[in-house]
Amino acid sequence: xxxxKSVRLGSxxxxxxxxxxxxxKRKAQIxxxxxxxxxxxxxxxxxxxxxxxxxxSILSSCDPxxxxxxxxxxxDYACRAAVAEHINKNFSLSxxxxxxxxxxxxxxxxxxxxxxxxxxxxxxxxxxxxxxxxRVFTEHAGGVLVPVLGEEGTFxxxxxxxRAAITPRTKxxxxxxxxxxxxxxxxxxxxxxxCKVLQECKEMGQTIYLISDEPYRELVxxxxxxxxxxxxxxxxxxxxxxxxxxxxxxxxxxxxxVCPDMNNAAEVYAAVCGAGRALGYVCAPALFQKLIARVADxxxxxxxxxxxxxTLVAALTSYGYKVVRPDGAFYLFVxxxxxxxxxxxxxxxxxxxxxxxxxxxxxxxxxxxxxxxxPDMIARSLPAFAALADSYxx
Amino acid sequence: xxxxKSVRLGSxxxxxxxxxxxxxKRKAQIxxxxxxxxxxxxxxxxxxxxxxxxxxSILSSCDPxxxxxxxxxxxDYACRAAVAEHINKNFSLSxxxxxxxxxxxxxxxxxxxxxxxxxxxxxxxxxxxxxxxxRVFTEHAGGVLVPVLGEEGTFxxxxxxxRAAITPRTKxxxxxxxxxxxxxxxxxxxxxxxCKVLQECKEMGQTIYLISDEPYRELVxxxxxxxxxxxxxxxxxxxxxxxxxxxxxxxxxxxxxVCPDMNNAAEVYAAVCGAGRALGYVCAPALFQKLIARVADxxxxxxxxxxxxxTLVAALTSYGYKVVRPDGAFYLFVxxxxxxxxxxxxxxxxxxxxxxxxxxxxxxxxxxxxxxxxPDMIARSLPAFAALADSYxx
Numbered sequence: 001x002x003x004x005k006s007v008r009l010g011s012x013x014x015x016x017x018x019x020x021x022x023x024x025k026r027k028a029q030i031x032x033x034x035x036x037x038x039x040x041x042x043x044x045x046x047x048x049x050x051x052x053x054x055x056x057s058i059l060s061s062c063d064p065x066x067x068x069x070x071x072x073x074x075x076d077y078a079c080r081a082a083v084a085e086h087i088n089k090n091f092s093l094s095x096x097x098x099x100x101x102x103x104x105x106x107x108x109x110x111x112x113x114x115x116x117x118x119x120x121x122x123x124x125x126x127x128x129x130x131x132x133x134x135r136v137f138t139e140h141a142g143g144v145l146v147p148v149l150g151e152e153g154t155f156x157x158x159x160x161x162x163r164a165a166i167t168p169r170t171k172x173x174x175x176x177x178x179x180x181x182x183x184x185x186x187x188x189x190x191x192x193x194x195c196k197v198l199q200e201c202k203e204m205g206q207t208i209y210l211i212s213d214e215p216y217r218e219l220v221x222x223x224x225x226x227x228x229x230x231x232x233x234x235x236x237x238x239x240x241x242x243x244x245x246x247x248x249x250x251x252x253x254x255x256x257x258v259c260p261d262m263n264n265a266a267e268v269y270a271a272v273c274g275a276g277r278a279l280g281y282v283c284a285p286a287l288f289q290k291l292i293a294r295v296a297d298x299x300x301x302x303x304x305x306x307x308x309x310x311t312l313v314a315a316l317t318s319y320g321y322k323v324v325r326p327d328g329a330f331y332l333f334v335x336x337x338x339x340x341x342x343x344x345x346x347x348x349x350x351x352x353x354x355x356x357x358x359x360x361x362x363x364x365x366x367x368x369x370x371x372x373x374x375p376d377m378i379a380r381s382l383p384a385f386a387a388l389a390d391s392y393x394x
Numbered sequence: 395x396x397x398x399k400s401v402r403l404g405s406x407x408x409x410x411x412x413x414x415x416x417x418x419k420r421k422a423q424i425x426x427x428x429x430x431x432x433x434x435x436x437x438x439x440x441x442x443x444x445x446x447x448x449x450x451s452i453l454s455s456c457d458p459x460x461x462x463x464x465x466x467x468x469x470d471y472a473c474r475a476a477v478a479e480h481i482n483k484n485f486s487l488s489x490x491x492x493x494x495x496x497x498x499x500x501x502x503x504x505x506x507x508x509x510x511x512x513x514x515x516x517x518x519x520x521x522x523x524x525x526x527x528x529r530v531f532t533e534h535a536g537g538v539l540v541p542v543l544g545e546e547g548t549f550x551x552x553x554x555x556x557r558a559a560i561t562p563r564t565k566x567x568x569x570x571x572x573x574x575x576x577x578x579x580x581x582x583x584x585x586x587x588x589c590k591v592l593q594e595c596k597e598m599g600q601t602i603y604l605i606s607d608e609p610y611r612e613l614v615x616x617x618x619x620x621x622x623x624x625x626x627x628x629x630x631x632x633x634x635x636x637x638x639x640x641x642x643x644x645x646x647x648x649x650x651x652v653c654p655d656m657n658n659a660a661e662v663y664a665a666v667c668g669a670g671r672a673l674g675y676v677c678a679p680a681l682f683q684k685l686i687a688r689v690a691d692x693x694x695x696x697x698x699x700x701x702x703x704x705t706l707v708a709a710l711t712s713y714g715y716k717v718v719r720p721d722g723a724f725y726l727f728v729x730x731x732x733x734x735x736x737x738x739x740x741x742x743x744x745x746x747x748x749x750x751x752x753x754x755x756x757x758x759x760x761x762x763x764x765x766x767x768x769p770d771m772i773a774r775s776l777p778a779f780a781a782l783a784d785s786y787x788x
Contacts, residue, residue: 002565002658002665006510010668046458055453064440068642104498104646107674116400133671140672171396248462250680252498252646264396271396274404277527278534280501285679286644 009136015360016040019345023354030352036381038369039354041180041330043247045304045372051246054294058287071289073282074273075102075255079289082296083255087238089297091228099260101272102284102292104252106215106241107133113237113256114141114172115275116268117209122171127157128362129181129333131213134174143171147362155182155324155333159193166201172209173198177226178216181361181368182333183309183326185220188227195233202235209268210236215254218245218299220328221306234261237268242292244329245300253288305330308371308378315382319389330372333358336365337392347391351384403530409754410434413739417748424746430775432763433748435574435724437641439698439766445640448688452681465683467676468667469496469649473683476690477649481632483691485622493654495666496678496686498646500609500635501527507631507650508535508566509669510662511603516565521551522756523575523727525607528568537565541756549578549718549727553587560595566603567592571620572610575755575762576727577703577720579614582621589627596629603662604630609648612639612693614722615700628655631662636686638723639694647682699724702765702772709776713783724766727752730759731786741785745778 013021019039027035058067074080080097087095103109114124120142126134128147138145148161162173173194177186186194198208212229217240220226229236241254258269276282312332316323322335334355336344345357345367358366371378407415413433421429452461468474474491481489497503508518514536520528522541532539542555556567567588571580592602606623611634614620623630635648652663670676706726710717716729728749730738739751739761752760765772 001513002511002662003509003513003669006665006668006672007661008668009671010510010664010666042464044459047462051462052453052458056450059446059449059453064446065438065641068441068445068644070434070436070643104674104679107676111674115397116404117396119395119397136672137674247459249464250462250677250683252677252679267401268396270404271400272404274400274402275397277403278400278530279673280498280505280531282501283644283646285498285646285682287681288679289644 014132016356019354019356022349026352033380035352035354036377036384037354038371038373039356041370041372042249043244043372044374045247045301047247048295048298048300050295050298051248051291054291055287058290062290067290068286071283071286073276075100075284076286076289076293079293082293083257086296087257091231093230093260095257095260099258099265099269101256101258101269101276102289103254103256103276104281104284105243105254106213106239107137108252108281109239109241109254109256110134110137110211110213111141111279112272112275112281113211113239114138114143115279116271117171118143119171121169123167123169124172124174125162125165125170126174127162129155129179129358129366130362131176131180132360146170149363153324155179155184156186156190157194159190159197162194163197166197166208168206170206170208172211174211174213176213178219178326178328180216180329181331181356181358182324183329183331184324185224185226185327188225191227191229191232195229198233198235207235211239212236213239215241215244216329219302219305219330221302221309222327224327226328230259230261234259234263236262246295246298247300248288251285251288253285253292304375305372308373308375311375311378312369312371316385319386320393321385321389330370332369332371333366334369336367337389339365341365341367348388351388353381353384353388408526410750413748413750416743420746427774429746429748430771430778431748432765432767433750435764435766436643437638437766438768439641439695441641442689442692442694444689444692445642445685448685449681452684461684462680465677465680467670469494469678470680470683470687473687476687477651480690481651485625487624487654489651489654493652493659493663495650495652495663495670496683497648497650497670498675498678499637499648500607500633501531502646502675503633503635503648503650504528504531504605504607505535505673506666506669506675507605507633508532508537509673510665511565512537513565515563517561517563518566518568519556519559519564520568521556523549523573523752523760524756525570525574526754540564543757547718549573549576550580550584551588553584553591556588557591560591560602562600564600564602566605568605568607570607572613572720572722574610574723575725575750575752576718577723577725578718579618579620579721582619585621585623585626589623592627592629601629605633606630607633609635609638610723613696613699613724615696615703616721618721620722624653624655628653628657630656640689640692641694642682645679645682647679647686698769699766702767702769705769705772706763706765710779713780714787715779715783724764726763726765727760728763730761731783733759735759735761742782745782747775747778747782
């Protein structure tokens with residue numbers, strides 16, 4: 001008998017993937033332009049021009065043995081130094097290259113961090129709605145995921161509920177802001193209050209690590225600030241990915257940053273290195289490490305996403321939908337007009353709208369609309385949204 | 395308390411890494427050219443010209459959103475189809491794209507495969523000498539590594555010893571040919587006999603999977619054949635990496651091939667997908683998947699390695715060393731003139747020769763010489779090898 005948990009994980013398709021496959025079939029039936037696919041979180045904006053230029057420059061002018069060779073397990077020094085400098089410049093901190101571990105993207109960052117921290121049975125609190133793979137990653141690291149619902153309507157962390165969920169087995173709190181699937185950015189006040197709770201636990205003798213999963217950090221609109229957790233709490237670890245900020249989701253490049261102010265920063269960094277080794281994650285893709293060393297400060301063009309957000313929020317609100325106005329990422333959370341969001345998502349299909357029911361994100365009564373799509377598709381989809389809303393008024 | 399096993403794994407440097415760091419320091423002291431560093435297995439031959447050409451062509455002419463976008467979790471269809479076709483053409487098999495799972499290199503391939511197959515406490519037999527991370531990967535997947543010493547002098551699998559090591563908990567046999575660290579290629583006879591044992595177990599009701607770790611498959615000299623395990627045994631899984639064959643060790647691109655003739659091929663492939671998901675290994679680096687789709691049939695130039703082997707084998711033999719003549723990879727296994735290979739490797743340092751004691755590879759009395767270095771360095775190192783041999787004659 002082979003590992004049945006692995007078989008199960010590989011056999012059950014996620015709701016999102018299921019919907020995406022349905023969409024492919026449906027497009028073949030009625031034509032690409034007649035299906036409004038809001039299911040996936042794949043950036044629709046191309047990588048900044050500097051990415052192509054620098055990649056070609058590295059490939060054309062550098063020694064291939066060096067370009068494609070092994071870097072050290074934790075990553076190329078120049079790349080790690082550039083990342084540390086970027087963080088220091090932006091958030092007035094003093095990280096060194098030795099606080100950075102380069103990884104194969106966000107999933108790798110999280111898996112490594114969880115395997116570095118958790119002992120069997122340790123609990124990880126996360127705030128619902130949350131990315132469903134958090135459960136898979138936590139359980140594989142031997143832990144238990146404890147979702148705590150965000151505040152109704154805003155989906156900011158519910159501090160009292162988080163405090164109530166802490167047990168002696170709580171090892172970490174895992175947050176994701178800007179949030180997938182709600183698009184909500186956790187405010188400075190939320191982060192301050194959350195960190196105050198964790199600081200109190202620390203003073204009582206229980207160290208709880210704060211892990212921030214930040215693939216959407218750069219995708220914010222109108223100058224909204226995403227608080228940097230290391231400025232609020234020393235026992236902090238940031239898991240970053242360039243998937244969305246540089247539109248490189250397939251390239252699997254990101255990093256783990258361990259806050260240098262931790263009282264056991266060297267131990268935690270060693271554990272990150274050890275977990276990376278045990279999971280086979282040594283030496284992140286080398287060409288992309290060389291790229292990051294050159295483009296660590298390049299910012300994405302988020303104007304299309306912002307325009308899409310504005311169009312959708314205005315239109316959907318005018319049709320009577322209740323939405324959570326997002327400040328970042330490229331997701332819009334829409335209240336289901338009926339209690340069962342699965343039924344709503346199913347009805348939406350009749351209007352060729354592919355929306356993800358948010359049950360798999362750990363909340364009831366919402367759907368996720370991924371608006372990393374063309375503005376043209378959004379314009380064409382609006383009558384369908386209107387008709388879908390109308391269908392509930394009859 | 396964070397995970398102490400991870401802390402330990404991240405704190406203890408491997409013997410090879412230790413020696414490499416010593417070499418860096420020593421070179422700074424006495425000059426690059428005066429240290430003969432045979433410690434690392436980093437290809438010294440640049441990637442074939444087609445790699446640079448195709449990478450630049452993909453980056454210049456394709457839509458960046460498509461080039462760098464997510465592929466499906468198991469990999470881009472075109473890439474998987476090209477890999478399957480390459481295998482079919484070379485080994486007269488009939489794999490489809492759906493037998494292939496693209497991975498972030500050899501370590502990822504092994505970690506995923508072991509997590510797909512093993513239940514807690516399952517045993518994995520491997521043949522010593524073996525790559526030391528096999529133990530780390532197996533233990534992280536909940537298993538126990540059971541090394542069985544290869545035949546003295548040839549380091550071919552010792553079939554009787556393997557048979558004796560099989561218990562009801564044996565779930566897999568993990569082989570590596572051409573072998574790191576010995577450079578030995580397992581013969582057709584060895585593979586036939588090994589597979590006969592596994593087939594007998596299968597007929598008795600115990601399925602034991604044969605996993606072949608093959609980053610060195612293409613690095614063989616003089617037309618030596620490396621038997622393809624799927625031609626000998628149905629319950630076979632090949633873990634491949636392009637690290638050495640295309641000199642892309644830092645790029646983390648490889649694959650897992652599940653033999654389609656397995657009686658439970660679909661279940662095993664699902665478990666591979668599930669383990670990949672649980673470990674965060676979905677969607678191998680996208681640009682390199684696109685590259686592999688174009689260069690799946692490109693072969694490396696191994697002439698430098700072959701020349702290096704011939705020079706070293708001839709010279710070292712003439713100085714009185716006993717060597718295992720390697721047919722592949724870029725490693726030479728040299729018998730230590732004294733029983734303790736650590737002491738021999740330590741003495742070699744006095745002659746500025748950096749050789750890896752083979753204890754960490756699970757055998758006593760040998761050192762590994764990595765000859766993926768410049769022919770010039772080899773020529774310059776020969777007097778040191780001679781003097782080292784002489785030091786034992788006095």
